[in-house]
Amino acid sequence: MTAAPGEPILRTEGLVHVYAGETRALDGVDLSVAKGERLAIVGQNGSGKSTLVRHFNGLLRPTEGRVLVDGDDAAGRRVAHLSATVGLAFQDPDRQIFAPTVKAEVAFGPRNLGRRGSELDAAVADALRATGLDRDAGTNPYDLGYSRRKLLALASILAMGTPVVVLDEPTTGQDARGVDRVRQIVGELAARGRTVVAISHDMRFVAETFDRVVVMRDGRIVLDGTPAEAFAETAWPMLASTFLEPPLAARIGARLGLGSTPSDEALLFRMGKRLPTD
């Protein structure tokens, strides 16, 4: 079964997760993610963001509630099966990297999904190009700096061509060009109808890259809307309750009475000027 555009490709119902002997990391999460959506999940460290996304490919299983992936209850499906639908790039790339070369690392996922020959080569080449790692194909992953190992972890997920791509803190350790690259990759994935879910602490990256922002606190969703809604002045007290601050552009827009201007671009547009060209 494949969800049509706009239909939920990921859905959680009353999702609760309790780590053995510890607090409730997730305390009743109802979330529906439409096909082709770009969704950012924000919130404090320990608010349940990583725990939530690990349910999408079965790495974690609900203590209570249900997870539906592409319409099917994930409970009946193994990680290997779910991974064909949901690709997840970890926060720490070293938890994921193991192959002797960059190319072998990127090829591992699609090969496991049964891709061979020219189809496999094309998937690997596309992923290396998108992440700017084409010239590192023969390099040992551990000879790459942290920022490129992080991009390698992203490339490995892209190459699998999964309908859903989940990125845990994709911009960590990236310089300005690296952040731009990630932003571009998210845009290209969505343009091809793939769904992107990302966890991030970088509110500017979130405001400029995603259609929808979900704010988590203590294992629950406390705010859910477009960047303009999530960073609007009316939402600031809720953001502050979870120690988040809106991007500076939003604060300036509010001060000038321009409404919600979550990105630099929105602010300058509302001010009646275009962004100065770089």
Next chain:
Amino acid sequence: MLHLSGASYRYAGYSKEVLHEIDLVLGDGEIVGLVGPNESGKSTLCLVASGLAPASIGGSLRGTLTLDGQPTAGLSTYALAERVVVGFQNPNTQRSGIAATVFEEIALGPMNLGLPVAETVRRTHEAIARLRLEALVRRDPLRLSGGQAQLVGIASLLAMRPRHIILDEPTAQLDPAGTRLVGDALRALAAEGTSLLIAEHKTDLLDGLCTRIIAIDDGRIVLDGPTATIFDDPRLAELGVEAPSRARLSRALADGGFDPSVVGAALAGGVA
């Protein structure tokens, strides 16, 4: 005072140097920000400024590292650790792997310095309080979120109370609240005379924290000056380093013919 003089460094097994003729002075109580594009040598400079390269990881260093007037060449890693500590990007690199609880993990540093138990416990509690880690003290260090692990890593360094602290992206995995806590803790240390070098991509953090900014590219220092001067320097963008939001939006507003003073007002206004 930490003083690197004419420092050029080559990793073991590599033929080329990756740092070239670095001259760097960290005065007592000074917080210096280190920026540069990915793979410009920031992490290597952190290793060299902390003495870990070459003392612990090998390779070859030309030039000298001097701490409070004392040359470090030939010092053991133990003797170095009493004077300068380094925090890594990835907290998993730093975790001891032998502590059963967060409290023990943080206590390991001062304990290894050979301090009396009472002093070790006092310092551990102090570091825990500074980063508000009280709720985590009994947790297994392996069962922490990325951001929590990073805070525990920084607390471990604070507990050693070194005169010099080198941090490589200390807040990479932290949420804004954790980032603020770390900023406050570092400011307090500097006020007590500790000198700090902080490599970070988050220029918004450095903007409010540092007195001086150094930019490196291809292993060389290319900009060095007061924070406001460097962050307003257009050459920063050419390096691939993003100016902090304050500088970036001030310039964009001024270019659009608007009064940029609203940026400062918005920053001062708070959001709560």
